[in-house]
Amino acid sequence: MTPQRVELINTGSELLLGNVRDAHLEWFGKELIGIGLRISRQTTVPDGSDILSALREAFKRCDVILVTGGLGPTTDDITRELASESLCLPLIKDQEVLRRIQDYCHVRGISFQPRMERQAMVPSGARVLPNEFGTAPGLYVAPTVVTSLTIPHLFLLPGPPRELRPMATNYVIPILKGLAKSGAKDVCNIYRIVGMGESMLESKLGLELSKRTGLEVGYCARPNEVDLRLIGTPSLLDEIKPIVLQAVGDNLLSDAGESMEEVVVRLLQKYGETIATAESCTGGHIADLMTNVPGASSVFREGFVTYSNASKIRILEVPSAVITQHGAVSEEVVRAMAEGACRLSGADYSIATSGIAGPYGGSDEKPVGTVWIALCSAEERTETWKETFRGDRITFKQMVAQSALDRLRRLLIARPA
Amino acid sequence: MTPQRVELINTGSELLLGNVRDAHLEWFGKELIGIGLRISRQTTVPDGSDILSALREAFKRCDVILVTGGLGPTTDDITRELASESLCLPLIKDQEVLRRIQDYCHVRGISFQPRMERQAMVPSGARVLPNEFGTAPGLYVAPTVVTSLTIPHLFLLPGPPRELRPMATNYVIPILKGLAKSGAKDVCNIYRIVGMGESMLESKLGLELSKRTGLEVGYCARPNEVDLRLIGTPSLLDEIKPIVLQAVGDNLLSDAGESMEEVVVRLLQKYGETIATAESCTGGHIADLMTNVPGASSVFREGFVTYSNASKIRILEVPSAVITQHGAVSEEVVRAMAEGACRLSGADYSIATSGIAGPYGGSDEKPVGTVWIALCSAEERTETWKETFRGDRITFKQMVAQSALDRLRRLLIARPA
Numbered sequence: 001m002t003p004q005r006v007e008l009i010n011t012g013s014e015l016l017l018g019n020v021r022d023a024h025l026e027w028f029g030k031e032l033i034g035i036g037l038r039i040s041r042q043t044t045v046p047d048g049s050d051i052l053s054a055l056r057e058a059f060k061r062c063d064v065i066l067v068t069g070g071l072g073p074t075t076d077d078i079t080r081e082l083a084s085e086s087l088c089l090p091l092i093k094d095q096e097v098l099r100r101i102q103d104y105c106h107v108r109g110i111s112f113q114p115r116m117e118r119q120a121m122v123p124s125g126a127r128v129l130p131n132e133f134g135t136a137p138g139l140y141v142a143p144t145v146v147t148s149l150t151i152p153h154l155f156l157l158p159g160p161p162r163e164l165r166p167m168a169t170n171y172v173i174p175i176l177k178g179l180a181k182s183g184a185k186d187v188c189n190i191y192r193i194v195g196m197g198e199s200m201l202e203s204k205l206g207l208e209l210s211k212r213t214g215l216e217v218g219y220c221a222r223p224n225e226v227d228l229r230l231i232g233t234p235s236l237l238d239e240i241k242p243i244v245l246q247a248v249g250d251n252l253l254s255d256a257g258e259s260m261e262e263v264v265v266r267l268l269q270k271y272g273e274t275i276a277t278a279e280s281c282t283g284g285h286i287a288d289l290m291t292n293v294p295g296a297s298s299v300f301r302e303g304f305v306t307y308s309n310a311s312k313i314r315i316l317e318v319p320s321a322v323i324t325q326h327g328a329v330s331e332e333v334v335r336a337m338a339e340g341a342c343r344l345s346g347a348d349y350s351i352a353t354s355g356i357a358g359p360y361g362g363s364d365e366k367p368v369g370t371v372w373i374a375l376c377s378a379e380e381r382t383e384t385w386k387e388t389f390r391g392d393r394i395t396f397k398q399m400v401a402q403s404a405l406d407r408l409r410r411l412l413i414a415r416p417a
Numbered sequence: 418m419t420p421q422r423v424e425l426i427n428t429g430s431e432l433l434l435g436n437v438r439d440a441h442l443e444w445f446g447k448e449l450i451g452i453g454l455r456i457s458r459q460t461t462v463p464d465g466s467d468i469l470s471a472l473r474e475a476f477k478r479c480d481v482i483l484v485t486g487g488l489g490p491t492t493d494d495i496t497r498e499l500a501s502e503s504l505c506l507p508l509i510k511d512q513e514v515l516r517r518i519q520d521y522c523h524v525r526g527i528s529f530q531p532r533m534e535r536q537a538m539v540p541s542g543a544r545v546l547p548n549e550f551g552t553a554p555g556l557y558v559a560p561t562v563v564t565s566l567t568i569p570h571l572f573l574l575p576g577p578p579r580e581l582r583p584m585a586t587n588y589v590i591p592i593l594k595g596l597a598k599s600g601a602k603d604v605c606n607i608y609r610i611v612g613m614g615e616s617m618l619e620s621k622l623g624l625e626l627s628k629r630t631g632l633e634v635g636y637c638a639r640p641n642e643v644d645l646r647l648i649g650t651p652s653l654l655d656e657i658k659p660i661v662l663q664a665v666g667d668n669l670l671s672d673a674g675e676s677m678e679e680v681v682v683r684l685l686q687k688y689g690e691t692i693a694t695a696e697s698c699t700g701g702h703i704a705d706l707m708t709n710v711p712g713a714s715s716v717f718r719e720g721f722v723t724y725s726n727a728s729k730i731r732i733l734e735v736p737s738a739v740i741t742q743h744g745a746v747s748e749e750v751v752r753a754m755a756e757g758a759c760r761l762s763g764a765d766y767s768i769a770t771s772g773i774a775g776p777y778g779g780s781d782e783k784p785v786g787t788v789w790i791a792l793c794s795a796e797e798r799t800e801t802w803k804e805t806f807r808g809d810r811i812t813f814k815q816m817v818a819q820s821a822l823d824r825l826r827r828l829l830i831a832r833p834a
Binding site: 020021025042054110188219227294297359397 | 429430432433434435438439440442444446447448450456457458460462464467471474489491493527532550576577605616635639644694699701702704705707708710711714717719721724725732762774775776777810811
């Protein structure tokens with residue numbers, strides 16, 4: 001039977017104290033939609049008896065439970081013990097698992113600690129899921145009846161992502177795939193849209209989309225971006241695709257989950273062109289984003305972070321009179337920065353930014369959040385524009401980078417093929 | 418009465434589909450421990466009627482409920498409606514809120530859409546929490562009795578972090594602080610430690626810490642970093658502090674939650690010194706990190722992202738023979754890059770990186786993950802060192818930046834005062 005409800009339970013006080021940000025929900029969400037399953041609910045509970053109550057509540061609601069964390073060797077790692085208590089299954093020491101833990105330590109030169117023996121305890125009848133990147137094995141308990149309640153498929157998985165992900169890929173996903181009946185499963189299409197608010201998007205598309213039965217529509221707004229999420233059968237989504245593309249036009253950043261920098265790098269690669277950056281207020285963020293993309297070295301020529309006026313003059317050859325006359329945050333200065341970067345690097349395009357990231361340094365005329373951006377093309381006139389982005393420094397840098405890269409993206413997609 | 422149980426409910430199908438990673442639990446976890454409160458449980462539910470069941474379950478368990486998301490203008494935003502249903506409170510259009518939304522749109526040149534009117538609907542008797550960065554106001558409903566059940570303090574907050582955080586700081590935290598009775602509350606100290614593994618830390622400190630009653634100890638290991646988390650009364654934590662500091666020595670990055678880049682910028686500010694960066698494989702990431710810190714402009718002189726050999730030669734004056742002879746990823750090249758950056762910028766220090774971020778470009782001799790790093794000081798000999806960091810490009814860049822900045826940090830704290 002295809003599982004109807006899958007739940008994720010994350011255990012760990014560090015998550016609730018804000019010490020660590022959970023990465024499992026995002027990862028499992030993406031993996032499961034790929035095999036036609038979805039997570040119905042996710043819960044985070046601290047190390048302790050709350051794990052037991054969360055498990056017992058989930059037993060009544062769902063078909064599959066994925067539990068993460070609390071399988072380590074220390075005293076606060078008690079997921080294994082509480083799960084076996086809730087299942088009324090005794091823990092039995094598995095000699096094969098113990099040997100594997102000892103081998104793992106030996107190979108890596110870690111001294112085996114007696115407390116690691118706890119990690120070889122396995123609920124009677126559970127299947128052991130090997131851990132290639134740590135000492136704690138995962139555990140899988142097939143449905144079992146406990147006091148007239150059928151317990152769902154239960155997976156206990158280690159907390160560190162680098163241990164959990166290979167284990168889930170190799171063992172958990174195949175088991176779940178085996179449970180899911182073949183047939184027309186729902187898939188998820190995400191259209192990432194820039195330069196069009198979610199209200200505008202819905203007013204353009206909402207009515208058309210609401211006519212389709214079996215279509216689930218969702219919107220997710222981020223600074224300067226909206227994701228339109230459509231879930232339905234592959235044939236329904238294929239039918240709708242041209243309608244969406246028509247409505248969003250060149251505001252479509254990607255329908256394949258690509259980020260702005262991935263799209264820009266791909267377009268530059270397509271045309272065999274290169275870029276340089278001349279950043280003041282973004283402080284290297286645009287260069288950093290672009291060089292996150294594999295293969296960026298073929299398009300990213302060089303970057304300058306010219307925070308001071310002296311750097312703008314010496315490195316980018318901005319005339320000092322231009323700075324004196326107009327101020328560092330001005331149309332004239334970003335234009336000269338961009339043109340200097342293009343000329344000096346020999347790149348086909350350059351992007352320049354100069355603004356006031358805050359929290360200090362604003363004035364009545366140029367408040368915190370003011371930024372001038374320039375896009376220089378070796379072939380065409382330099383474009384310059386001004387924006388005002390409020391928020392903390394990091395958000396400000398992200399929004400400036402997004403604005404600059406989106407202008408280049410629009411320039412590149414508008415080119416004759 | 419001090420709230421005993423605070424729960425966070427995140428709404429949004431995008432979270433469960435892995436489209437977006439939740440940032441609210443981390444943020445609220447840190448904020449609440451600062452006022453002596455903790456989050457007991459966090460739940461994520463999709464847009465839809467599951468919000469109602471999650472609310473009703475939480476009503477029975479806790480004193481404060483924080484709900485995020487689902488206050489937007491689109492049809493999938495139904496948290497407001499479901500919450501008022503669960504509270505048996507009618508929604509009433511608030512003309513003042515409506516006017517604020519219209520003003521917000523007007524000031525930003527956004528066209529007001531009729532569907533935005535829904536955001537002016539307020540459950541009868543609820544307090545409106547103004548949103549300075551978006552159209553959806555937050556809502557606060559004080560405890561009320563519904564069919565003989567006392568409903569906890571209920572906060573409905575917008576999903577985007579840049580809207581939620583200022584609202585929570587200005588309104589939610591002060592209300593919660595008012596609820597929390599004064600007196601000796603537990604606080605949380607986090608010691609961020611670099612260059613010392615979790616097991617080493619525990620073997621040095623574990624026994625000493627286990628002697629203290631009323632002390633909660635947690636360890637959280639990340640690549641190259643360990644957080645030691647201590648929770649207890651302020652006087653107990655003060656008493657333990659010198660013991661921890663003695664044990665960790667100069668491996669202590671911060672006991673005030675500072676990041677590596679914040680510590681390095683603060684140290685440079687203290688000595689009135691400056692830095693320049695010359696980055697190849699980190700692609701501007703070090704400059705980006707440093708310029709995230711408010712006030713960085715007083716210490717960050719300039720940065721170069723010299724991805725290509727030609728840039729290294731032209732911009733940083735690396736002799737081309739050195740590149741030909743040793744290869745771009747070599748001790749000699751990072752040394753020349755760092756020394757060039759120091760000399761050209763006039764900065765007191767410079768950091769240079771050259772490595773193979775992958776996924777392509779490795780060889781048997783220099784596999785993917787190999788990196789040479791240099792730290793140049795205008796006063797002392799240039800230090801160079803080699804590391805091998807496995808992982809994706811972003812993780813690789815983070816680890817290289819951490820290694821480079823930590824070397825500078827140790828140099829700065831070792832200086833005679």
